[in-house]
Amino acid sequence: MTPSSQPARTVRDLRVGVAAVLGEPTVGLTQRLRLAELGIRAGETVHVVQRSVGGARVVSVRDSRIALDSATARQLPVIPGAGEP
């Protein structure tokens, strides 16, 4: 786990309630397109609203709540400093 003093690198590292700007997802091509269709794409601001079972995360993006498993959340980099408090 990322120490709290260090900036988050991925959505998985974000604390609940913290907003961040997404970088380019590192998932496969088809998955990347599906995430983009759901609004999860580079430049978009997301914030984690809930941690769930097995490291899953619920993120808020635009007007939606998207649940992501732990592995997917790890493949969503956030731009250091952008959007984080």
Next chain:
Amino acid sequence: MTSVGPSCHGAAGNVAAPPGTPIVALAGAPNVGKSTLFNRLTGARRQVGNWPGTTVEVGRGVLTEGDDVAFELVDLPGAYSLDPLSPDEALTRALLVDVDPGERPDVVVVVGDADRLSRSLYLVRQLRETDQRMVVALTMGDLAQRHGLAVSTSTLAALIGVPVVMVDPRHGQVRQALMGELHRTLADAPPVPVPAPTASDTFAAADERFAWIDSVVSASVVRTDGMRARWSDRIDRVALSPVMGPLLFLAAMWAVFQLTTTVAAPLQDALDWFFTGPVTSAAVAVLGAVGLDDTWVRGLVVDGLIAGVGMLLTFVPLMAIMFGLLALLEDSGYLARAAVVTDRLMRAIGLPGRAFLPLIVGFGCNVPAISATRILPNARHRILTALLVPFTSCSARLAVYVLVATIFFPEQAGTVVFLLYVISILFVVVIGLALRSTLWRSVGSEPLVIDLPPYQRPTLRLTAAVTWLRLQGFLRTASGIIVATVAVVWLLQAIPVTGGYAFGEVPVQDSLYARTAEVIAPVFEPAGFGSWETTSALMVGFVAKEAVISSWAQTYSAEEPGVDQPPGTLGDSIRADFVESSGGHVNAAVWAFLVFLLAYTPCVATLAAQRREIGMRWTVFGVAMQLTVAWVAAVAIFQIGSRLW
């Protein structure tokens, strides 16, 4: 017209729409209320079936004006875009884009979510790059309003170039709003396509589309208060919590399990009493009045038809309660959360989280559990789950476990029954892993990405409509196979082969049924229970597990023991039979028998439900797999156990 590929025209179903009726396809992302709109438009009168050559379910119905059929409706599988990731989405793309222009629907109604508008517009944009006639129907307007969003349908229509209507299929009338736009759209020339993205790279092209969507949304949606009331988030703090989430899920599943089995049980008993009591008595009286009381006709009517139809109808309360509860969970938005909570556990056997629900329900009764696989949006997940459900030990098997355990292990009967449930879970896990590593290697690798719908208060009308729709489908499909199988079993039991009895008046041991059991019995000799008496009980168990005990009672000409009563002479007869067939290794043979009973085909009603949900080919595959697994496990247990006991 016959086409090689899928087509919206004349390919499936027998809906009463005259030739030439315009076809309207409903498309849209999952969870936007598409099927609710479809049900509202068609009055929940629809044909549901797999699309030819696929396992993808497509609903069809008609939209009437007065007594005339105005449009034929096709409810396409949910799709976020025309870039498919699943067989369901591939079919939607095939029917909207890949078929010849003459085979496409006349109008596509893209159902969108006003509360999350940008999500719905990607599919709209892709279809706008064609000359497809289209109407956009926005649902969830009430939620959008509650969340401080005002959507201007006129601005939106002007920007995207096709009509936009606001509909509320959960509460209000939708026909009037939509019907006018459908007629106008059909009368107008096809829309001029929006230029396709200039970028050749898939993601650059997607970015162009998203930029278009952003501009459309920002111009047509106004935030009236800037803050969104998110009580859904507050509920999710519990429902999705790492600790409370699983506990809440287990509580919900327990409630479903309890309500399905305990509430339905007295209703089932009452129906069973009704058919075996008053209905049978009335039939016997009528047959007596016309002089057929002592003939084979009585057997056919009482033991064949009334027993078959009665058995089918005893499932109705069970199915109605199950379908109603599922509809409530689905409509409220909780099922999507359940999928998140159980995802990690189920992924181990190649299934998504929400497959947990049908498997849990299977421990009550396999029939509604098979139907519950419908909550899985992916066809391959549905098939895999429907193949695993029969390995969950239903309550009908419990009665046989208790009887056999009481006869052979009176001091440890409870432990034996508990171990059988543990073995049932092991079967589900091991067979799930085996199927995943052979037939479905790619299943289970999909990541969890779920768009969580806001919670909603379920509507009684919608719940009742969905329940009735699913119940109708079950009765329509299951009735034939159940009645036919019960009638065949009766026929085999009615045909005498020894003893000079008349047709229909033969004791079971002198019937063709017993002869058939004698032919099959050697198959079970390596498992230690190769007697015709045990084999015939298992044959009847193929129809319904409850019938195993009555078959034994009939075969041994003994009284069937009541609930919580000692097995008496029936127990002595069964024990003597196992002693003989096992060569003295009784315990090993009994365990082999119990495990075979657990793993082989649960009942004919389950087969009927499987045939409906996953088709005949997979149902036959499932039966072959269950029999193989059951036989191999039984033989292994006896062969190893007989060396220990």
